[in-house]
């Protein structure tokens with residue numbers, strides 16, 4: 001393979017991509033002799049996305065279904081997300097968004113009125129734990145959670161990770177916070193799994209969760225009981 005102009009791929013690194021140097025130009029995918037590097041995704045306009053979605057419009061109408069915008073974080077590209085949501089509403093489709101709500105409050109105010117259902121992650125009520133494992137404070141997220149729940153129907157989702165936020169007191173704190181929000185009925189517990197591990201390897205990234213065990217069914221049940229004890233419906237997964 002031709003050398004990457006950025007020096008992001010070197011034989012000394014077994015051909016793995018150094019993400020600190022990679023600018024995401026995709027040139028390596030064009031010249032990779034084994035086909036191991038593949039450029040995924042297609043650049044599309046909002047209109048092109050809507051045309052694609054319209055192919056399933058009949059089933060949306062029959063099933064009262066709609067679209068869910070997920071990510072990454074859809075509020076990072078909020079201009080595109082907003083235009084897509086508006087277009088979906090013009091088509092009469094139900095709209096959902098998967099979000100951490102880590103965004104400027106003005107973005108929340110602009111985008112959420114076009115969302116019928118917000119599936120909102122809350123990972124930890126502990127600011128230090130949140131910062132350590134996500135790289136950012138939970139302050140903005142918790143502030144935005146209030147506004148999100150006021151604007152639209154909201155489900156709280158908790159990715160539960162042993163050693164981070166999977167003790168009963170962690171889930172109790174999140175459930176108590178959810179009680180302070182507007183009209184939350186359901187909390188989803190998303191048990192940690194290791195399905196993404198090989199992707200990190202393929203991307204040349206360190207998988208920092210190598211030593212984390214998955215939750216036992218008994219432990220998951222105990223966490224579910226905590227959520228239900230606070231008056232919420234609890235769904236495992238979702």
Ligand code: SF4
Nearest residue numbers: 004022023025026028
């Ligand atoms: S996408 Fe490929 S060619 Fe482009 S900078 Fe990254 S590693 Fe180099």
